[in-house]
Every structure is written in C-alpha cells, then in structure tokens.
Amino acid sequence: MSNMFRNFKNVGKCAYGRGSFARLGEIIAPQRKENNGYFVFIVDDYFQDKPLAQQLPVESKDRVEFIYCGGEEPKTSQIDALRDSILAEGGLPAGVVGIGGGSAMDIAKALSLMLTNEGSSVQYQGLNLIKKPGVYHVGVPTISGTGAEVSMTAVLTGPTKKLGIKCDYTVFDQIILDPDLTATVPKNQWFYTGMDCYIHCVEAMTGYMKNTFSEAYGYKAMELCEEVYLGENAGQTPLNDEKLMVASFMGGLSLTYSEVGICHALSYGLSFVFGTRHGIANCICFNQLEEYYPDGVKAFKQMVEQHGIDIPQGLAKNWTEEQINKMTEIALGLSHMWHHALGPDWQSKVEPEKIKDIYRRM
Structure with a gap:
C-alpha cells in the first residue's frame, strides 16, 4: 500500500451520455474568441466517409485533419510537422479537438502543447518538461479502453524511445463520453x-x-x-x-x-x-x-x-x-x-x- 504524494489535475469538464456529441458545437463556442478564433479537429480517418464527419461543428476557418490511426502509434515527427503546418497556415488556433481512439486523442493532447512550446516534441518526452500551457483541447473517445481521455500523458514514439509527454497541462480541458460513438467498433x-x-x-x-x-x-x-x-x-x-x-x-x-x-x-x-x-x-x-x-x-x-x-x-x-x-x-x-x-x-x-x-x- 503506497503513501506517495500526487497532486494531480483532473479533466476540466466531462459531458456523458448518449447524444452528447451533438452538443460539441455549443460546448466549444465560448472558446472561439481565443487566439485566432478557429479550431483544429483531429479525427481518426475511419470516420472520413461516415456520418460522424458530417456532424462536426466546423466553421469557415476551422481545419479538419483526418489522420490514419490504424498503423503505428503517433510519432514525435508527426506532431512537429502538424504543428508547423497549422501555425504557418492559420496562426495559433483557439483549440484542438481529438476524436477517435487513444492515438487520435494523444495526437490532440500533444499538438495542443506543442502549439505553444518551442522546439521538437522529442525534448518534452518525460515528466513535467513542458514549460507553457497548451491551447484549449477536447477529447472525444470513439472506442473504449485506453483511458487516454483522462490521462495526463500523450504517448509518442520518438527516435530513441516510446515515452509520453506527461504533465498537468496534457490533461483535456473537456471530454465528451458518448456511448453512441463506440457502436461501430470492429x-x-x-x-x-x-x-x-x-x-x-x-x-x-x-x-x-x-x-x-x-x-x-x-x-x-x-x-x-x-x-x-x-x-x-x-x-x-x-x-x-x-x-x-x-x-x-x-x-x-x-x-x-x-x-x-x-x-x-x-x-x-x-x-x-x-x-x-x-x-x-x-x-x-x-x-x-x-x-x-x-x-x-x-x-x-x-x-x-x-x-x-x-x-x-x-x-x-x-x-x-x-x-x-x-x-x-x-x-x-x-x-x-x-x-x-x-x-x-x-x-x-x-x-x-x-x-x-x-x-x-x-
């Protein structure tokens, strides 16, 4: 039995229940006045031609990235490239929404942090190495089990190790737990x-x-x-x-x-x-x-x-x-x-x- 001390940050807000995904637009609306006023949606490409893609509350300046999550796990190089492309094209977004399994959510968590912290994500693999809070970020699991929706870790494979970016800032500001989204999992x-x-x-x-x-x-x-x-x-x-x-x-x-x-x-x-x-x-x-x-x-x-x-x-x-x-x-x-x-x-x-x-x- 351990008596270790941990003062951990929990998820900011949690919406639970069938149909709660339909409320995503109104949940993120107040955040749209932040930074450059647009959202980045990181979505598992499994949903690209599925009804979920039509339900995304996308506005004119928003950016939707359908990411293949069926292969290897998220890489530091992938996060860095995505960050550079987003900042070059639209500047700092108001927030990031990750929709999918553990990989999609880990990409969203890591991206949120790397948008505000300089250099490569490789240098932040470990505990409490992030210096600045990331942008507002939301997790929407479409498969259950990873725990990525509540964890303070964004697991990444780097050039020398597989290790998470782990700190209080990694934790989602908002999660939406809608069991309807997991109905089509193979x-x-x-x-x-x-x-x-x-x-x-x-x-x-x-x-x-x-x-x-x-x-x-x-x-x-x-x-x-x-x-x-x-x-x-x-x-x-x-x-x-x-x-x-x-x-x-x-x-x-x-x-x-x-x-x-x-x-x-x-x-x-x-x-x-x-x-x-x-x-x-x-x-x-x-x-x-x-x-x-x-x-x-x-x-x-x-x-x-x-x-x-x-x-x-x-x-x-x-x-x-x-x-x-x-x-x-x-x-x-x-x-x-x-x-x-x-x-x-x-x-x-x-x-x-x-x-x-x-x-x-x-």
Whole structure:
C-alpha cells in the first residue's frame, strides 16, 4: 500500500451520455474568441466517409485533419510537422479537438502543447518538461479502453524511445463520453482496446503503488470489464458500450494514483521495435504473464476464448537476437513500472535473460 504524494489535475469538464456529441458545437463556442478564433479537429480517418464527419461543428476557418490511426502509434515527427503546418497556415488556433481512439486523442493532447512550446516534441518526452500551457483541447473517445481521455500523458514514439509527454497541462480541458460513438467498433478492436483497460486495472491493483483511491476506481472498472467480456450478457451491446466507456474512464483514473506494470513495460518494447499497436501488444504480452498476474491472465484467457479473438502467437520465431535485446532494453528502462510491480528491489528480482525468455515465448 503506497503513501506517495500526487497532486494531480483532473479533466476540466466531462459531458456523458448518449447524444452528447451533438452538443460539441455549443460546448466549444465560448472558446472561439481565443487566439485566432478557429479550431483544429483531429479525427481518426475511419470516420472520413461516415456520418460522424458530417456532424462536426466546423466553421469557415476551422481545419479538419483526418489522420490514419490504424498503423503505428503517433510519432514525435508527426506532431512537429502538424504543428508547423497549422501555425504557418492559420496562426495559433483557439483549440484542438481529438476524436477517435487513444492515438487520435494523444495526437490532440500533444499538438495542443506543442502549439505553444518551442522546439521538437522529442525534448518534452518525460515528466513535467513542458514549460507553457497548451491551447484549449477536447477529447472525444470513439472506442473504449485506453483511458487516454483522462490521462495526463500523450504517448509518442520518438527516435530513441516510446515515452509520453506527461504533465498537468496534457490533461483535456473537456471530454465528451458518448456511448453512441463506440457502436461501430470492429470486434477485434473492441476486444484489444477493452483489454487495455482491463490490464491497466489488473496491474494497478497488483503492485506497490496501489492505495484506496486507485482501488476504488480500479476494482469497479475491472468489474465492469468482466461484465462486458465474461458475463452472461457479454458482447457488443448498447448497455455494454456504456459500461466499457465508464470502465475506461475509471481505469484511467485508477492509474493516476497507481501505476502500470510488467505487461505495459514489455508492450512498450514490442511497440517501439515493431510498431505494434498498444492494445494488441498488451494482449500478446499479457498472454505470457501468468507467473506475475495469475488471476488476471486466467480471466483474460477465458475472455479470449468466449469471444473467439485471435491473439497472435509464434511471432518470436521471426525475431532476431538484436530485436529481442532492444525490446528488453526498452522494457527494463521503464523502471517506475517495474518498481510498482515488484517493489523497490525489483532489479534483484528480474534478470534481462528472464525478459528475453518471455519475449521468445510470444
């Protein structure tokens, strides 16, 4: 049980409920008098030809960026280029709205900060390195599980590491949680991203940093995930869309006063070396971690079976020793995660060779 001190910033405002996305225009209207009076909408390109794109409250000077989020995770170079292009074309916007999954929201968070902070986003990867508040920014999740809507981190892959820009200024000023927006998520994606939430909670609840605050959110989020993925009414239903959206929110808050663990450390290595998407990377790693999270992995395997989900296997036979070494180096570099999972003497409990063996089983 931890007694660490954290004085964290929560999301400024939160609108929840079916149909709340329709109110986006009136929510951002008061902000339109700021800076150069226009908004930038960062939207997952999955919605480019879908009804959601027609519902955007776009005004004449606004800029809409449909961004492909199905490939690798957001890169520092991508954020820098987008920032330079926006400032060159329209000057400082009144605000940024991120609509999509974790990647779209992380891009919006990072962009908001980089519009007001000089230089490359690479130099701000880490804790409390941002000097100035960003522009007003809004998060609208269209898939549930990442917790990006409430987290104080914008996760970016840079030239040397995958690491978030983490500070109070990263947190959204406003979020809109509308379960209607998650109704069209493809099944595998619904599973992988929901498991990100479930794994967050398993890790947050089994470690040295946990406390009553993180437990209150974490256990409730786990219970909701189990209803969505394991209950007799499991599956993609309107009621479960609501449950998963709230679980994602609570899972994110649970982490604010706790920490992620071994699965996330390993998945960061996998994502850095191979560009594997975060949700599926977590599933690939968690599948091998029964030794550390026996109950969580057992339930996870039941969920995989119940929904007939494909968790990639046999990947390691195509990996080089060099790639495995690099993943191990990235994973072991995330000392805060290991400290939470195994305690302050974690280095005496986990050898690099042990990590390599886990990777080789994937």
